[in-house]
Amino acid sequence: MKYATEFRDPTAARALLAAIAARADQIGATRAKPLNIMEICGGHTHSIFRYGLDKLIHEGVEFIHGPGCPVCVLPMARVDECVDIAEQPGVILCTFGDAMRVPGHRKSLMQAKAAGSDIRIVYSPLDALELARRNPLRQVVFFGLGFETTTPATALSIQQADRENLANFSVFCNHITVPEPIRALLQDPDMRLDGFIGPGHVSMVIGIHPYDFIANDFHKPIVVAGFEPTDLLQSVLMLLTQIAEGRAAVENQYARVVPEHGNPVSLAAIADVYERRPSFEWRGLGEIDHSGLRIRPRYAAFDAEEKFGIGYAAHSRNVPEIPGCACGSVMMGKLKPPQCPQFGTGCTPDMPLGALMVSSEGACAAYWHYAGVRAAPV
Amino acid sequence: MCLGIPGQITAITNPARLMAMAEVSGVRREVNVACVVGHDLNALVGQWVLIHVGFAMSLIDEAEAAATLLALRDLGEAQEALDQMHAADLALQ
Ligand code: SF4
Numbered sequence: 001m002k003y004a005t006e007f008r009d010p011t012a013a014r015a016l017l018a019a020i021a022a023r024a025d026q027i028g029a030t031r032a033k034p035l036n037i038m039e040i041c042g043g044h045t046h047s048i049f050r051y052g053l054d055k056l057i058h059e060g061v062e063f064i065h066g067p068g069c070p071v072c073v074l075p076m077a078r079v080d081e082c083v084d085i086a087e088q089p090g091v092i093l094c095t096f097g098d099a100m101r102v103p104g105h106r107k108s109l110m111q112a113k114a115a116g117s118d119i120r121i122v123y124s125p126l127d128a129l130e131l132a133r134r135n136p137l138r139q140v141v142f143f144g145l146g147f148e149t150t151t152p153a154t155a156l157s158i159q160q161a162d163r164e165n166l167a168n169f170s171v172f173c174n175h176i177t178v179p180e181p182i183r184a185l186l187q188d189p190d191m192r193l194d195g196f197i198g199p200g201h202v203s204m205v206i207g208i209h210p211y212d213f214i215a216n217d218f219h220k221p222i223v224v225a226g227f228e229p230t231d232l233l234q235s236v237l238m239l240l241t242q243i244a245e246g247r248a249a250v251e252n253q254y255a256r257v258v259p260e261h262g263n264p265v266s267l268a269a270i271a272d273v274y275e276r277r278p279s280f281e282w283r284g285l286g287e288i289d290h291s292g293l294r295i296r297p298r299y300a301a302f303d304a305e306e307k308f309g310i311g312y313a314a315h316s317r318n319v320p321e322i323p324g325c326a327c328g329s330v331m332m333g334k335l336k337p338p339q340c341p342q343f344g345t346g347c348t349p350d351m352p353l354g355a356l357m358v359s360s361e362g363a364c365a366a367y368w369h370y371a372g373v374r375a376a377p378v
Numbered sequence: 379m380c381l382g383i384p385g386q387i388t389a390i391t392n393p394a395r396l397m398a399m400a401e402v403s404g405v406r407r408e409v410n411v412a413c414v415v416g417h418d419l420n421a422l423v424g425q426w427v428l429i430h431v432g433f434a435m436s437l438i439d440e441a442e443a444a445a446t447l448l449a450l451r452d453l454g455e456a457q458e459a460l461d462q463m464h465a466a467d468l469a470l471q
Contacts, residue, residue, distance in 0.1 A: 043381045043453075043455075046453055046455075047449070047453060050452055050453050051452075094469070096431070096462070097461075097462055097465060120469035121462070121465045121466065121469055122462075122465075122466045122469050123407075123431065123432060123459075123462040123463045123465065123466035124431045124432025124433070124466065125431065125432070126408075126410060126432045126433075127432070127466040127469060127470060130470055131469070131470060134470070146431075149382070149430050149435070150430065150431050152413060152433065152435070153410075153430060153431045153432060153433045156410060156412055156413075156433065160395065201381060201382055201428075201430065201435070204382075204428070204435060204436050205435065227381065227449060227453075228445060228446075228449045229449075256438070256442055257428065257436050257438060257442070263413050263435060263436070265412055265413045265414075265415075266413050266435065269412075
């Protein structure tokens with residue numbers, strides 16, 4: 001595998017790295033006293049490791065990996081509830097592949113499938129709709145999870161099922177939102193964050209204004225970024241420029257894809273189908289107010305929680321995680337994956353203890369895959 | 379799951395459901411275009427879109443599509459998306 005050599009535009013990358021270094025020096029950032037920049041999106045974490053940006057960048061800039069991998073923040077209890085639904089007679093449970101190996105207390109979805117439950121990996125909730133059309137005598141349940149990038153897809157699918165009166169289709173809704181955990185992290189006295197790289201594809205749906213509170217209330221800069229290496233470097237430079245100038249604003253590096261006000265059709269579908277739960281549990285972060293979505297009563301017929309009586313908190317919440325695993329601290333960016341006592345010993349991608357090791361967007365998996373094969377300086 | 383993949387719309391397949399055929403790295407996949415459709419559904423044919431879990435979420439230009447695809451290939455995400463589309467075809471049987 002090659003790394004930095006594959007930079008699409010090495011000249012641009014080098015120029016950006018030099019400009020970042022100059023800004024970092026101007027601010028006085030050092031290895032001992034770095035600027036902590038959190039990338040929220042798991043896709044950005046993946047990209048940073050793939051291109052070795054954490055090694056290439058000035059030593060006064062530290063990437064802190066945020067809770068932006070939807071599979072990683074899924075509490076075990078939600079997997080348990082999902083397995084319970086899959087075990088109901090006549091159910092076909094449809095899920096994205098990422099969720100298959102996330103451990104539950106009894107079993108993962110993969111283990112449930114091996115034990116005979118009808119669990120299918122789909123690419124889209126549209127596949128689940130099609131399964132429901134083709135199997136009118138079966139109950140087809142879609143495991144809806146993810147941030148605002150996937151939320152419109154399940155919302156539009158539920159609207160479509162409603163139009164077709166597809167009574168055997170439902171969604172087990174575990175959708176979560178990006179802004180609320182950022183607020184929780186900013187309110188945590190242990191966290192010292194100097195700025196945020198905002199998620200690109202989430203922002204394509206919601207626009208850039210849901211982040212206004214970060215600048216207005218917490219006086220931290222945030223730059224919404226694409227996930228190519230030069231996008232990420234440019235967004236870091238924009239952050240450092242704000243910091244050097246004593247500003248805190250919401251800026252958009254990815255305007256070629258992210259409209260300021262988001263995607264109106266997606267937002268309308270989300271608003272029509274979903275409402276906020278009073279609070280939702282995040283693995284490692286605990287309960288966060290208004291951070292999860294549930295299906296509105298108007299669409300109750302398509303709500304798997306209603307249909308099966310197995311819903312949020314069907315299992316007792318806050319069940320302890322595996323002893324010795326540091327998933328929570330890693331999720332919050334307080335620890336780097338190799339600082340977890342289980343990393344590489346008790347926990348590997350083949351035998352994962354935590355979801356951070358399962359998903360390609362999880363920080364532990366990223367460290368594991370790219371350890372030792374980092375880029376040489378460009 | 380979080381990163382979209384670029385595709386080019388080749389035909390409208392079901393106007394009532396706002397479904398279109400997209401070509402994604404040589405693979406054909408039916409996608410929903412509700413989020414990108416303007417006044418004229420047929421005007422989408424030939425356009426590049428960013429596709430998330432079966433839904434076209436954003437119109438992009440061809441250069442952006444090419445650059446995004448390269449980055450996704452680097453990250454292994456392009457193959458992952460194609461594998462998931464293939465897995466889904468099997469799941470429907
Ligand atoms: S190494 Fe495993 S147990 Fe430790 S934080 Fe990462 S996923 Fe959790």
